[in-house]
Amino acid sequence: MPEKTMLPADFSDAPISLWRRGLNFLVSAAAIGAVVVVLMPLGAVFGYLIYKGIGSINWAFLTQIPKPPGEAGGGMANAIAGSVYILLIASSMGVPLGIGAGIYLSEYGRGTRFGNLIRFTADVLNGVPSIIVGIVAYGLVVLTQGHFSALAGGVALAIMMVPTITRTTEEMLLLVPQAVREAAYGLGVSRWRTTLSITLRTATSGVITGVMLAFARVAGETAPLLFTAFGNQYWNWKLEQPTAALSLQIFTYAISPFDEWHRQAWAGALILIVLIVTSVGAVRLVANRGMLKGAN
Amino acid sequence: MGAPRLTGPQPVPEQAVAVHTATHSQALIHAGDSRRADAAFFYAMLACGCSVLALVGLIVYELITKSSLSWHAFGWKFFFRSDWDPVNDQFGALPFVYGTIVSSILALLIAVPLAVGVAVYITEMAPRWLRGSLAFTTELLAAIPSVIYGLWAIFVLVPLLRQYLQPWLAKYLGWTGLFEGPPYGIGMLAAGIILAVMVVPIVSSITREVMTAVPQQQREAVLALGATRWEMIRTGVLRNARAGIMGGVILGLGRALGETMAVTMVIGNRPEIAKSLFAPGYTMASVIANEFSEATGDLYLSALVEVGLALFLVTIIVNIVAQLLVWTVTRGTPARSHA
Numbered sequence: 001m002p003e004k005t006m007l008p009a010d011f012s013d014a015p016i017s018l019w020r021r022g023l024n025f026l027v028s029a030a031a032i033g034a035v036v037v038v039l040m041p042l043g044a045v046f047g048y049l050i051y052k053g054i055g056s057i058n059w060a061f062l063t064q065i066p067k068p069p070g071e072a073g074g075g076m077a078n079a080i081a082g083s084v085y086i087l088l089i090a091s092s093m094g095v096p097l098g099i100g101a102g103i104y105l106s107e108y109g110r111g112t113r114f115g116n117l118i119r120f121t122a123d124v125l126n127g128v129p130s131i132i133v134g135i136v137a138y139g140l141v142v143l144t145q146g147h148f149s150a151l152a153g154g155v156a157l158a159i160m161m162v163p164t165i166t167r168t169t170e171e172m173l174l175l176v177p178q179a180v181r182e183a184a185y186g187l188g189v190s191r192w193r194t195t196l197s198i199t200l201r202t203a204t205s206g207v208i209t210g211v212m213l214a215f216a217r218v219a220g221e222t223a224p225l226l227f228t229a230f231g232n233q234y235w236n237w238k239l240e241q242p243t244a245a246l247s248l249q250i251f252t253y254a255i256s257p258f259d260e261w262h263r264q265a266w267a268g269a270l271i272l273i274v275l276i277v278t279s280v281g282a283v284r285l286v287a288n289r290g291m292l293k294g295a296n
Numbered sequence: 297m298g299a300p301r302l303t304g305p306q307p308v309p310e311q312a313v314a315v316h317t318a319t320h321s322q323a324l325i326h327a328g329d330s331r332r333a334d335a336a337f338f339y340a341m342l343a344c345g346c347s348v349l350a351l352v353g354l355i356v357y358e359l360i361t362k363s364s365l366s367w368h369a370f371g372w373k374f375f376f377r378s379d380w381d382p383v384n385d386q387f388g389a390l391p392f393v394y395g396t397i398v399s400s401i402l403a404l405l406i407a408v409p410l411a412v413g414v415a416v417y418i419t420e421m422a423p424r425w426l427r428g429s430l431a432f433t434t435e436l437l438a439a440i441p442s443v444i445y446g447l448w449a450i451f452v453l454v455p456l457l458r459q460y461l462q463p464w465l466a467k468y469l470g471w472t473g474l475f476e477g478p479p480y481g482i483g484m485l486a487a488g489i490i491l492a493v494m495v496v497p498i499v500s501s502i503t504r505e506v507m508t509a510v511p512q513q514q515r516e517a518v519l520a521l522g523a524t525r526w527e528m529i530r531t532g533v534l535r536n537a538r539a540g541i542m543g544g545v546i547l548g549l550g551r552a553l554g555e556t557m558a559v560t561m562v563i564g565n566r567p568e569i570a571k572s573l574f575a576p577g578y579t580m581a582s583v584i585a586n587e588f589s590e591a592t593g594d595l596y597l598s599a600l601v602e603v604g605l606a607l608f609l610v611t612i613i614v615n616i617v618a619q620l621l622v623w624t625v626t627r628g629t630p631a632r633s634h635a
Contacts, residue, residue: 016524024524031421034413035430038500041493042437045448052451100344108341118345121352127615128355129554131581132608135588135601139358148589159351166348192337220441223556223581227589247443254447255561262451269444280439 046273053270056263066233066249072260076268078235082150082244083272085237086229087219089154094161095211099200101162102169102207107195110174119170126163133159134224142228150236150243153229157221161214168210172203205286212286216279220272222247246272355608363602365595374602380567380583382591387599389606391567395484395577396607399559400552402488402573403495408545410492411499412534418500419507420529431504438497446561449490454481454562457489462574477574480564485573487563491555495548502547506540506625507533536625543621550614554607556581580607 060075067074101118109115137156142148176199184194200207222245225231230242231252246268253265366374370387377388418430458481465475510533518532534541564576565586580603591597 016522020524020527024526027526027529028421031413031417034410035417038410038414038434038437038496042433044452045440045444048448048452049444097344097347100341101348104341104345108338109345115345118348122348123619124612124615125348125352125355127550127554127611128352129556129581129607129611131554131556131584132355132359132604135362135584135604136355136358138588139362140354162348162351191334193333195337216439220443222441222443223585226585230589247441250447251443251557251561254443254450265447269447272441273444276439276441277436280436 049266049270049273052263052266054267056267057270061264061267065235066264069256069258069261074264076244076246076249076264076271078232079244079246079249079268080271082229082232082236083219083246086150086153086157086225086243086245087215089150089239090157090161090218091211091215093154094158094214095165097158098162098165098211098214099169099207101166102173102210103195103200105166105170106173107199119167122163122166125159126167129223130160130221131223131226134226134228137224137228145240147240148228148230148242149238149240150229151239153225153243153245156224156228157218160218160221160224164214164217165210168213169203169207172206172210173199175206176202209283209286212279212283216276216283219276219279220247222251226251359601359605359608363598363605365598366602367598369595370599374599375606378567378569382587382593382596385593385595387595389580389599389603391569392578392580392583392603393606394569395563396553396579396581398573399484399487399491399563399577399579400549402484403491403552404545404549406489406492407495407499407548411496411544411548412503412541414496414500415503415507416529416534419504420525420533431501434497434500436497437493438501442494442555442557443561445490445494446558449486449558449562453490454486457481457486466574473571474573477570477572479574480576482562482564482576483574484563484570484577487559487577487579488573490558490562491552494555494558495552498551499544499548502544502622503537503541506537506544506622509540509626510536539621540625543618543623543625546614546618546621550611550618553614554581554611556585560585580604 060073061077062075062080063077064073064075065078066076101122105115105119109118133156137152137159141152141155145152180202181194181199184198185191189198225245225248229245229248231248232242232244234244236243250265250268250272253261253268256262366387370377374387375389375393377386378390379386379388380391381387414434418427418434422430458479462475462479462481462485466479469475514532514536515528518528523531559579560582563579563582565578565582566576567578567583568575570577584600584604584607588597588600591600
């Protein structure tokens, strides 16, 4: 620490003009104001969801299927199950593809032109509006099958999951030190076995984080399901039949003219947001425990 | 029997990696038999990587082939005609293009100052203990699904607009012509506001990222010259991060252009071009969402897919430009201004 007297000159108590101080104050106030304005809708959305939704969540809501319009009662059991069903279909396709592409990028495509092309394309795919993905899944699955189906909805959501999972998997695998791989090679372990049992294993929690993020991102998607899964007022477990989904049901109920349905839309929205926030929260928890467990 | 699996404890502590592998090395060496398995694994991963290319190729192919009918019928004029008449098979996409552009620009006008303000507060002003939680909270805005924003907008935002904001705007700013007509609540203004809420987290997180990338010495140098905090932020940080912030804004634009559900629920869905922001409108994404599943007739469907193709191309270009801009800052080459 240099002593104060060693400084060439001390201007610390030189006056700063009133105008400059005033402007500084105004800008600080404006920044705080911006934070308040941005947090307001967040508070309002969550507040209303809880205020309007919690009263309508009951046993019937969670176990029954919708009643005809205008009739009281009924629930969203089929939509909740349908959402889970579609997400499972989507994950079963999107997760392996995404992780595989991520492995390719980090283990084989590092610095190659082809790897860069795939990385760039994944970013492009990430920016495609969800409604467009719906059109494509419609063309691919609905037109070939001849009707709306759970499979079509799953394909649409899977397409949306792939780029997110690819990029996070790649980033997490790149964090694994090269020495770990070399140690395995040195012991005579083959390359594929090293990738799966050593590299991927070390980065597991990071990869799971990516998968959960992708999951949370598509869990609330509505637009790509409008003309793929289509919605259904009854139970459905068949791959090739239209299926209800929580987000679709919220949409249909919100724009309907019935008060009873509005009430249920709020309840459905509360359940959906709890689902999403739980998975994002789980991600935070996993992420806080360290992307790489002790491999550094 | 099957291939032996590595079943050691999950956390692999330091140095233990080698030890851990050593105890199982015998098994692992035998497990990966020969180059053939390596090659098979490589091709499997390559196939996964190629699937990303294939998906984008598939999207382009689907959109182009399914919209060719409309393209042959209307050509470029499709985007400059304002009649949308499924009954007589006449389709022009101008009202949707207009609605998409106006609602997105309106959203950016509201969102950008707020987002930059939030980013400035979090990176430069907030006490350290507040930063993490504040950043997480603003990011939480991005986790709320579009359909929930729509629900909230219909039942909370729209009544507020109808009762308070719109009469006020009409009274004091009605002379501009932007705020006239009956205050329905639902319309372009509502769509712009809800889009703004959805765009803020993206713009602010990118802005934070690029501001953090500005070297600390820049700040210290400006402060050492006797600048106030705001002067330091303006000349030392914002000016250096300018290109990246622009990238964030354009990324927000990309999100706003393609956003579907919330907009569909509050914009009013009428294919008209009106000067007033109180009037109902329609966007490219909303028209697809509303009419696609009930479009009868090949030309009708084809016209909707062509709207989708246009939307796809525009968002792709916007996103690529944004990525490039963000890279110029975060890749360690701050775009210095000489202004």
